[in-house]
Amino acid sequence: MLMHEIEFESEFREKLYNLLALNGKLNRKELCILLDKPRTTIYDNLERLMKADLVERKSKNNGKRGRPIVFWEIKKGEDT
Numbered sequence: 001m002l003m004h005e006i007e008f009e010s011e012f013r014e015k016l017y018n019l020l021a022l023n024g025k026l027n028r029k030e031l032c033i034l035l036d037k038p039r040t041t042i043y044d045n046l047e048r049l050m051k052a053d054l055v056e057r058k059s060k061n062n063g064k065r066g067r068p069i070v071f072w073e074i075k076k077g078e079d080t
Contacts, residue, residue, distance in 0.1 A: 016049065019031070019034060025071040025073040027070060028042050028070070057070060
């Protein structure tokens with residue numbers, strides 16, 4: 001999916017999407033730092049982008065006990 005084909009509901013979601021497009025996968029903490037926004041704002045907007053089928057959440061176990069590392073990235077379409 002090309003960026004110019006997407007209509008975003010907000011300027012912030014477009015900024016968030018473009019940041020993921022430029023940087024690849026990022027976790028929520030990295031996004032908070034880069035965008036200077038609270039975790040809840042980042043999470044709510046990531047969820048909306050996920051519902052719009054634009055981004056996806058992935059997790060990776062680091063081989064240790066505890067929670068896996070969760071990161072977000074642009075959803076790969078069939079045409080990519």
